Amino acid sequence: MQHVRSVERSRPVWDRFVRLFHWSLVSCVLLNTFVMTDGEAVHQWLGYLAAGLVVARIVWGFVGTHHARFSSFFPTPGRLRHHLNQLRAGRTDMHWGHNPLGALMMLALMGIVLGLGLSGWMQTLDAFWGEAWLMDLHEALSDVLILSVGLHAAAALVMGRLERTRLVKAMITGVKERW
Numbered sequence: 001m002q003h004v005r006s007v008e009r010s011r012p013v014w015d016r017f018v019r020l021f022h023w024s025l026v027s028c029v030l031l032n033t034f035v036m037t038d039g040e041a042v043h044q045w046l047g048y049l050a051a052g053l054v055v056a057r058i059v060w061g062f063v064g065t066h067h068a069r070f071s072s073f074f075p076t077p078g079r080l081r082h083h084l085n086q087l088r089a090g091r092t093d094m095h096w097g098h099n100p101l102g103a104l105m106m107l108a109l110m111g112i113v114l115g116l117g118l119s120g121w122m123q124t125l126d127a128f129w130g131e132a133w134l135m136d137l138h139e140a141l142s143d144v145l146i147l148s149v150g151l152h153a154a155a156a157l158v159m160g161r162l163e164r165t166r167l168v169k170a171m172i173t174g175v176k177e178r179w
């Protein structure tokens with residue numbers, strides 16, 4: 001008799017906090033990029049909210065559920081090297097949480113949002129009022145964020161296809177499914 005190995009098809013992955021964080025941050029970025037103009041109070045408060053969300057997510061990365069914890073997906077050089085080698089060989093490992101490149105992008109996006117929040121806040125201080133370098137930095141970080149968000153969204157679609165998972169749906173339902 002032949003032994004048939006069972007393959008897990010779905011698993012709860014993203015808890016409510018992670019999903020609320022993700023979509024709230026998406027909303028802040030979209031509103032600040034495409035709806036609000038620079039200098040408006042709403043723009044500033046959305047920026048502060050986005051930075052606050054990232055700080056809360058960092059805390060959750062240490063105390064949250066398994067797949068939310070940095071320890072479960074931190075992109076070490078070894079994990080990144082293995083993941084890239086697998087991709088080059090045309091293979092994909094199943095990662096129920098973030099894959100190493102996804103984790104690297106997540107950390108980069110959070111760093112950029114924090115940089116935007118800090119540079120935006122600094123512009124309200126007397127010591128930095130009207131400083132061109134700070135305004136240029138804030139604008140450059142904004143451009144990098146938009147490019148990174150686009151790359152993140154495209155990568156989620158491509159990796160979902162390669163890994164045969166429904167990544168976007170998982171960020172809505174919390175359950176990652178293989179197909």
